[in-house]
Amino acid sequence: MNIDAAKAALAHLDLDENPHSVKAKSRDFFWYSPVLKDRLDGVSADFVVSPKSQDEVIEILRICHAHDVPVTVRGAGTGNYGQAMPLKGGCIIHMQSMNTVVEIGAGRVVTQPGVVIRELDAITREHSGQELRMMPSTAATATIGGFICGGSGGVGSVRWGVLRDYGNIIRIRVVTAEAEPRILDFTGEDLARVSHAYGTNGIVTEIELPLAPAYDWVHLFVTHPDFAAASRMAHDISLQDGLLIKLDTVCEAPIAAKYFQRFKGHVTEADNLVALMVAPQSMDGFLSLLAHYPEAKLIYRSDDNDWSRDPGPAYEYGWNHTTLRALKVEPVITYLQVRYAGEGFLDKIDEIRARFGDELIQHIEFLKENGVMTAAGLTLVRFTTEDRLNEIIAIHEEMGCMIFNPHRYTLEEGGRQIVDDRQLNFKREADPKGILNPGKMIAWEDPDWDFKTMYAYPDLKKA
Amino acid sequence: MNIDAAKAALAHLDLDENPHSVKAKSRDFFWYSPVLKDRLDGVSADFVVSPKSQDEVIEILRICHAHDVPVTVRGAGTGNYGQAMPLKGGCIIHMQSMNTVVEIGAGRVVTQPGVVIRELDAITREHSGQELRMMPSTAATATIGGFICGGSGGVGSVRWGVLRDYGNIIRIRVVTAEAEPRILDFTGEDLARVSHAYGTNGIVTEIELPLAPAYDWVHLFVTHPDFAAASRMAHDISLQDGLLIKLDTVCEAPIAAKYFQRFKGHVTEADNLVALMVAPQSMDGFLSLLAHYPEAKLIYRSDDNDWSRDPGPAYEYGWNHTTLRALKVEPVITYLQVRYAGEGFLDKIDEIRARFGDELIQHIEFLKENGVMTAAGLTLVRFTTEDRLNEIIAIHEEMGCMIFNPHRYTLEEGGRQIVDDRQLNFKREADPKGILNPGKMIAWEDPDWDFKTMYAYPDLKKA
Ligand SMILES: Cc1cc2nc3c(=O)[nH]c(=O)nc-3n(C[C@H](O)[C@H](O)[C@H](O)COP(=O)(O)OP(=O)(O)OC[C@H]3O[C@@H](n4cnc5c(N)ncnc54)[C@H](O)[C@@H]3O)c2cc1C
Ligand SMILES: Cc1cc2nc3c(=O)[nH]c(=O)nc-3n(C[C@H](O)[C@H](O)[C@H](O)COP(=O)(O)OP(=O)(O)OC[C@H]3O[C@@H](n4cnc5c(N)ncnc54)[C@H](O)[C@@H]3O)c2cc1C
Numbered sequence: 001m002n003i004d005a006a007k008a009a010l011a012h013l014d015l016d017e018n019p020h021s022v023k024a025k026s027r028d029f030f031w032y033s034p035v036l037k038d039r040l041d042g043v044s045a046d047f048v049v050s051p052k053s054q055d056e057v058i059e060i061l062r063i064c065h066a067h068d069v070p071v072t073v074r075g076a077g078t079g080n081y082g083q084a085m086p087l088k089g090g091c092i093i094h095m096q097s098m099n100t101v102v103e104i105g106a107g108r109v110v111t112q113p114g115v116v117i118r119e120l121d122a123i124t125r126e127h128s129g130q131e132l133r134m135m136p137s138t139a140a141t142a143t144i145g146g147f148i149c150g151g152s153g154g155v156g157s158v159r160w161g162v163l164r165d166y167g168n169i170i171r172i173r174v175v176t177a178e179a180e181p182r183i184l185d186f187t188g189e190d191l192a193r194v195s196h197a198y199g200t201n202g203i204v205t206e207i208e209l210p211l212a213p214a215y216d217w218v219h220l221f222v223t224h225p226d227f228a229a230a231s232r233m234a235h236d237i238s239l240q241d242g243l244l245i246k247l248d249t250v251c252e253a254p255i256a257a258k259y260f261q262r263f264k265g266h267v268t269e270a271d272n273l274v275a276l277m278v279a280p281q282s283m284d285g286f287l288s289l290l291a292h293y294p295e296a297k298l299i300y301r302s303d304d305n306d307w308s309r310d311p312g313p314a315y316e317y318g319w320n321h322t323t324l325r326a327l328k329v330e331p332v333i334t335y336l337q338v339r340y341a342g343e344g345f346l347d348k349i350d351e352i353r354a355r356f357g358d359e360l361i362q363h364i365e366f367l368k369e370n371g372v373m374t375a376a377g378l379t380l381v382r383f384t385t386e387d388r389l390n391e392i393i394a395i396h397e398e399m400g401c402m403i404f405n406p407h408r409y410t411l412e413e414g415g416r417q418i419v420d421d422r423q424l425n426f427k428r429e430a431d432p433k434g435i436l437n438p439g440k441m442i443a444w445e446d447p448d449w450d451f452k453t454m455y456a457y458p459d460l461k462k463a
Numbered sequence: 464m465n466i467d468a469a470k471a472a473l474a475h476l477d478l479d480e481n482p483h484s485v486k487a488k489s490r491d492f493f494w495y496s497p498v499l500k501d502r503l504d505g506v507s508a509d510f511v512v513s514p515k516s517q518d519e520v521i522e523i524l525r526i527c528h529a530h531d532v533p534v535t536v537r538g539a540g541t542g543n544y545g546q547a548m549p550l551k552g553g554c555i556i557h558m559q560s561m562n563t564v565v566e567i568g569a570g571r572v573v574t575q576p577g578v579v580i581r582e583l584d585a586i587t588r589e590h591s592g593q594e595l596r597m598m599p600s601t602a603a604t605a606t607i608g609g610f611i612c613g614g615s616g617g618v619g620s621v622r623w624g625v626l627r628d629y630g631n632i633i634r635i636r637v638v639t640a641e642a643e644p645r646i647l648d649f650t651g652e653d654l655a656r657v658s659h660a661y662g663t664n665g666i667v668t669e670i671e672l673p674l675a676p677a678y679d680w681v682h683l684f685v686t687h688p689d690f691a692a693a694s695r696m697a698h699d700i701s702l703q704d705g706l707l708i709k710l711d712t713v714c715e716a717p718i719a720a721k722y723f724q725r726f727k728g729h730v731t732e733a734d735n736l737v738a739l740m741v742a743p744q745s746m747d748g749f750l751s752l753l754a755h756y757p758e759a760k761l762i763y764r765s766d767d768n769d770w771s772r773d774p775g776p777a778y779e780y781g782w783n784h785t786t787l788r789a790l791k792v793e794p795v796i797t798y799l800q801v802r803y804a805g806e807g808f809l810d811k812i813d814e815i816r817a818r819f820g821d822e823l824i825q826h827i828e829f830l831k832e833n834g835v836m837t838a839a840g841l842t843l844v845r846f847t848t849e850d851r852l853n854e855i856i857a858i859h860e861e862m863g864c865m866i867f868n869p870h871r872y873t874l875e876e877g878g879r880q881i882v883d884d885r886q887l888n889f890k891r892e893a894d895p896k897g898i899l900n901p902g903k904m905i906a907w908e909d910p911d912w913d914f915k916t917m918y919a920y921p922d923l924k925k926a
Contacts, residue, residue, distance in 0.1 A: 106592065107678055107707075107744040128592070129569065130676075133705075161704030167748030168705035188751035210707070210744040213593075213676045215570055239834025241624030242596075242631035244570075244673070281570040281673040285630030288651035371702025371836050 002067040003046045006091065009063045013056060014097065016048040025074060025092055030082035032323060034334055034383050035407035035454070043461070045072065045086040050094040054175065054183070054205040057093065061181045061203065064091050064435060071177065072437045073199040075114065075146025078138040080320060082409040083150040083198045087439035089461040093203060095145055102206065104128060108170060110208045113145020120144055124211055131214035133160040133168060137319035145204050148172065148195055155277070155315040157367035158238055158248045160212070169195055169209060174202030176430035184430075193426040198411055200437045200444070201427035215279040217246055219302035219314035220286075221263075223271040225295055227252050228350050230272040231364060231375075233293045235346060237276070238366040238373050243286050244279035249318035251275070252353075252362040255380070259326040262311040266299050275314040319378065322363045326380050334389075336360075337404040338377030338396055341369060348401060349377070355395070358382070377401075410455050412442045417451045419443040465530040466509045469554065472526045476519060477560065479511040488537060488555055493545035495786060497797055497846050498870035498917070506924070508535065508549040513557040517638065517646070517668040520556065524644045524666065527554050527898055534640065535900045536662040538577065538609025541601040543783060545872040546613040546661045550902035552924040556666060558608055565669065567591060571633060573671045576608020583607055587674055594677035596623040596631060600782035608667050611635065611658055618740070618778040620830035621701055621711045623675070632658055632672060637665030639893035647893075656889040661874055663900045663907070664890035678742040680709055682765035682777035683749075684726075686734040688758055690715050691813050693735040694827060694838075696756045698809060700739070701829040701836050706749050707742035712781035714738070715816075715825040718843070722789040725774040729762050738777040782841065785826045789843050797852075799823075800867040801840030801859055804832060811864060812840070818858070821845070840864075873918050875905045880914050882906040 007017065016022060026044045030036040046069075051057045064071045070090030077084050086092055095114035102110040104127045111120055117132065117139040124130045134156030136142055142151070148169065153162035163169060174194050176182045184202070186194050194202050224230035231250050238248045254269035267273065274296075278286050280303070290296060300307060302314075311317075317325070320335075327333040340348060353362055361380040366373055383389060393403050408414050411423070424443045427436070434444060439457030442449045449455060470480065479485060489507045493499040509532075514520045527534045533553030540547050549555055558577035565573040567590045574583055580595065580602040587593045597619030599605050605614070611632065616625035626632060637657050639645045647665070649657050657665050687693035694713050701711045717732035730736065737759075741749045743766070753759060763770060765777075774780075780788070783798075790796040803811060816825055824843040829836055846852060856866050871877050874886070887906045890899070897907060902920030905912045912918060 107676065107742055159704070165705035165748075166703050166752050167707065167745045170744060170747055187747050189754070210705075210742075213570065240629050241622070241831040241834060242628035242673075244630065279570055279673075281633060282630045284633055284650045285628075289629050291652070368704040371704060373834050 001069055001090065003069060003090070006063050006067040006069045007047055009067075010049055010060060013060070014050040014052065016050075019044075022046070022048050022092070025077065025094060026086055028077040028079045028082060028084045030080065030085060030409070032080050032327065032334060033407040035386055035389065036082050036409060039456070039460070040082045040085055040087075040409065043082070043085045043087060044089065045092040046089050048092040048094050050097045052097045057175050057203050057205055058181045060091070060093055061175055061177050062179070065177055065179055065433060068433060068435065070435050070438050073149070073203055075143030075150070076116065076141050078136070078142045079146065079150045080406055081414050083440070084146070085409070086437075087409070087457050087461065088459045090435070095143060098205065104130070104211075107211050108208060109211055110206060111144055113148070113204045113207055114143050116140070117142055117144050117147060121214070125214040129214050130211035132156070133210055133212045134163070137315045137321040139315075144207060144209070148207055149197060149199050149204055152196065153367060154319045155247050156212070157365070158245060159368065161368040164192065164196065167210060169207070171208035172204055173206035174204050174430070176202055177436050178430065178432060192420075193422045197423050198437050198440045200411070200441045201423060201430045202436070215244070215281070217277040218280055218283055220276040220278060220298065221300040221311070221314065222274040222276065222290065223256070223267055223297045223299050224274065224293070225270060225272070227272045227353070227362065228346070229295065230274055231346050231349060233296055234274045234366060235373065237286070237289065240285070240289060243282045243289070245282070246277040247275060247315050247318055248366040249275040249314070249322070250362070250364045251317070251322055255322065255326065255361060255363065259329045260311075260317060262307070262309050266307065275317050277314050319365060323378060323380060332383055334381050334383045335406060336377065336379040336381055336393065336396070337406050338379055339374070339402040339404065340364070340377060341372070341374035345375060348399065349375070352396065352399060352401070356392070360392070408454060410440055410442045413451070413455060464532055464553065466532060466553070469526050469530040469532045470510055472530075473512055473523060476523070477513040477515065479513075482507075485509070485511050485555070488540065488557060489549055491540040491542045491545060491547045493543065493548060493872070495543050495790065495797060496870040498849055498852065499545050499872060502919070502923075503545045503548055503550075503872065506545070506548045506550060507552065508555040509552050511555040511557050513560045515560045520638050520666050520668055521644045523554070523556055524638060524640050525642070528640055528642055528644075528896060531896060531898065533898050533901050536612070536666055538606030538613070539579065539601075539604050541599070541605045542609065542613045543869055544877050546903070547609070548872070550872070550920050550924065551922045553898070558606060561668065567593070567674075570674050571671060572674055573669060574607055576611070576667045576670055577606050579603070580605055580607050580610060584677070588677040592677050593674035595619070596673055596675045597626070600778045600784040602778075607670060607672070611670055612660060612662050612667055615659065616830060617782045618710050619675070620828070621708060622831065624831040627655065627659065630673060632670070634671035635667055636669035637667050637893070639665055640899050641893065641895060655883075656885045660886050661900050661903045663874070663904045664886060664893045665899070678707070678744070680740040681743055681746055683739040683741060683761065684763040684774075684777065685737040685739065685753065686719070686730055686760045686762055687737065687756070688733055688735070690735045690816070690825065691809070692756075692758065693737055694809050694812060696759055697737045697829060698836065700749070700752065703748070703752060706745045706752070708745070709740040710738060710778050710781055711829040712738040712777070712785070713825070713827045714780070714785055718785065718789065718824060718826065722792045723774075723780060725770070725772050729770065738780050740777050782828060786841060786843060795846055797844050797846045798869060799840065799842040799844055799856065799859070800869050801842055802837070802865040802867065803827070803840055804835070804837040808838060811862065812838070815859065815862060815864070819855070823855070871917060873903055873905045876914070876918060
C-alpha cells in the first residue's frame, strides 16, 4: 500500500487530506449500534477524493490499483452498518460531485449516483410529475448510489417491494478496479452481481431506475389505544388494492409521546401511532375505511390541520428514523431488523411483545414480498449487553422470525448469512487485488468462515 | 304506463321510435348465454331518447315518472347479462351524447358517463400521460358509465383489484326518479349504494375516477406446453411487485390455436397461452424472470415482432373477449365465472380440469382481492342443456369455488345471491314507483324470493 504515491498521482483532482474532515468522511451511522460503535469507532481513511466524472473515477481506480491502495466509496454516509467505512484505511471516493440527472423518460430515469434522493425526486417531479418508486427515509440527505449499493427498500416498499425485486432497478453501470478499469452495464438477472454489494466489486457511475407518478402525498398520523388492534388496522389498510399508499408504519406506545418532540400535546403515552402517506385521490376511500375503526383517531393530515409546528413528512417518523428519534432522546436504545411473514405474522408480533415486555418496543413497517403483504420490524431495544442482544436475536429466531442483524459490518452477517456467489464471482473478476471496501465480504476474506461468532476483520486499521 | 303521453312530452329531444333500431338498442350481449337468450330474446323498449345534458336527463325522468313509464339506461350495450335490456319495455335512455370529459387532474378524472372508455383513455393520456386504472376488455366500445353501473373489473385488476374496492371510484353523481328528480353525489362508503346497480336506483350523470400513469404497454404472448405449469408461471409473474403489469391471462390449449384467427402459424393445438401487458420499464425484469421457465416461449411482443398480421391488443384475447372469440368459431360454447382464492387455488383448477375433461376449457385471469393475488375463471363451457349447466355450477360450488352466474339477469343472481340492502334502501328513496330498470333487483320485486330456481320476472314484456 503506497498512500503517498497515490496521493501524489491524484493531486490534480478534488483531494481532501485534512485528518479531521477525512475522519468525518470515514464515518456513517454505525454508532446506532453499540456493537459496531465498539468495533469501528476509530476507523479512518487516509484521504478523500471527489471525482467529477466517470473518467476521473477510472483514473482514481487505476492509480489506487497500481499502488495497492484500498478504495471505499461514500455516498452521503447515512448507512447504519459501517458500510461506507474504510476498515483498512486508504482512499475514500466521495461521490458528491457526480450528481447529474442524465435523462428522464416515461417511467424511468438515468442518473449519476451522487445525487441526493430528494433532489432527484424534485427534478423528476418538475420534469414530468414522476418520482422514485421507493426511497429510504433518509431521502433528504442520502444519495441514490448509496441506496442502490447499501440500502434495501423503504418508503414505497408497501407497494413496490424492495430494491432487489425484478423491475425495481433497470440498469447499473460500474467501473472495475483492474489494472485497466472497464466500464460494464448490468441489467436483468445480472443486477444482483453489483447491487447491494457495498461497493466491494465495482464503483457505480450510472443508474437507471423505474419511476412512478408523483402525487401530493397526504401525510397522516392516526392513534389507537391498542397495539394489536392498531397493527391489524394498518395491515387492513395495506391490503386495500385500490388505496394508493406509500408508507404504513406502526409505532407502539409510548414511542410517539416520548420520542417525537413535535407530537407533544397531540398524543399521550398510551397512544400507538400509525403513520401513513396516502395519495390525494385515495383520501375519500381511506377515510371511509378508517371509519370502520371507531377507536382510531386521525390526529393529523398534512393537507388540513391546526398543529402549530409542522411535524414534517410522515416518513421521517418511519423506517430507521423511528430509531434515530428514539436514541436521540434515550441513548441506551438500539434496534433490530426482523422479518415477519407467513400465516398469522401479526400474532407472532403479539407473542414477541408478551415475551419481552419493556425491553423491546415494537415498530413495524408493512412491505410487499413476492406479492404478499409482510412486515419488517425495526424493533427498538433497550440495550444492556452484547450477550443479551445476541440472546434477544436468538429468541426471535427460535420463535420463527428471521433477523437481519444490524450490528454487523459484513455483507453476509447483515443479510442471510450466506455467501452470494454472484457478488463473489464478480469481485474475482472486477477487483483481483481485493482493494474495494476491504473487510466487508467475508467470502472474499475468509471463505471458510462458519458464522458462529461475529466476524472480526483482521486488517482493521484504527486511527 | 302511458307511453304515448311520455313520447309526446319528449318529442323535442333526440327521440328514436323506429321499431327496428329501438329493438337493436334494447339488446346487449345477453346471447352469450343460451339461458338468457331463451328468456330475453324478444325484449324491446318502446322508444329511445338520447339526452344531451343532465337537465335533459332530469326532464326525461320527470316525464317518465309522471306517466309511469319504465326507464332503462343504455351505455353501449356490451353487458353480458341483459343488464341494459328493458324487460318491461318503456323508455331507453341512451347515454351516447353525454360524452364530455369534464376535468382532468393529477391522479383523477371527472367525466360524463357516455364517453367510450378508449376515448376517455386517449383524452387523459393526451392531457397528462394518464389512463384509467382498470377497464373492461370491451374498452373500444363500452362506455365508462356502463362499466361503473354494470361491470366489475378487468384489465388492470391484476394490480388495482376491482371497482368496488375502496379508492377505485371517487364520486358518482346520480339523478333520482322521483316526481321532482334530485341530483345527488356519492362518495366513500355511500358509493356502494349506486355503483354496480344496473341503473335500478338512479341515472349516473357524472363520475370521478382515479387515474394511473399511462405507459406504452408492451403486449405479449407466451406459450407453454403444460397448462398447470403455465398457470403457475403466470401466477409467479403476477406476484412480482416490481414488475408493472396490467394483464395476466391464461388460456388453456387449444383456445389459441382454435379460436384466435391471427395466431394461425404461431401456435399449435398443444399450446397454452399466457397473454400479458407489461410496462416498458419492466420489460428487462420481466424477461429475466421469464428465462427461469425454459419451456415457456415468447411468441409475440408488440414492440418487436415479425407477425404479418397485427393481432391487436393482448386484452382483446382476455377477459370476456376469450369467450367472444370462442363462440364466434364454435357457437355451442358459453362460459362460467368462477372465483379461485385461498391456499392452493391453482391446485383446485387442476382438479376441476381433471374432473370435467373436454367439457370445460380453462381460461383464468389473475386479479387482486384484498391485497392477495387470486384468479377469476372465465371458463369456456361446451353447452348441452340448462340442467347440465346448473350441474356444472353445482359441482364447482361443491368443490369450493364460488360462481358468479352469468346466466341470470338479476343483480342478486349474478352476484353472491344476497340482497344488497344499501342498494335496495336507496331505491326506495330514489325510485318510489319502481320505474328504473324493472325486473333486475329481486329484492324490490319479490322480497321473499328464495333463490332455489332461476328468477322469472313476471312483467317480462316480449315483442
Ligand atoms: C435515520 C435513518 C433512516 C434510514 N432509513 C432507511 C430506509 O428506509 N431504507 C434503507 O434501505 N436504508 C435506510 N437507512 C440506511 C441508509 O440511509 C440508506 O441505505 C441510504 O440510501 C444510504 O445512502 P448514502 O448515500 O448515505 O450511502 P452511504 O452510506 O454513503 O453508502 C452506502 C453503501 O453503498 C456504497 N456506495 C455508495 N455509493 C456507491 C457507488 N457510487 N458505487 C459503489 N458503492 C457505493 C458505500 O460504499 C456503502 O457501502 C437509514 C439510515 C438512517 C440513519
Ligand atoms: C367481449 C366482452 C368482454 C367483456 N369484458 C369485461 C371485462 O373485462 N370486465 C367487465 O367488468 N365487464 C366486461 N364485459 C361486460 C361489459 O362490456 C362491460 O361491463 C362494459 O363496461 C359495459 O359498458 P356499456 O357501456 O356497454 O354498458 P351497458 O351494457 O350499456 O350497461 C351496463 C349496465 O349499466 C347500466 N348503465 C349504463 N349507463 C348508466 C348510467 N349512466 N346510469 C345508470 N346506469 C347505467 C345499464 O342500465 C346496464 O344495467 C365484457 C363484455 C363483452 C361482450
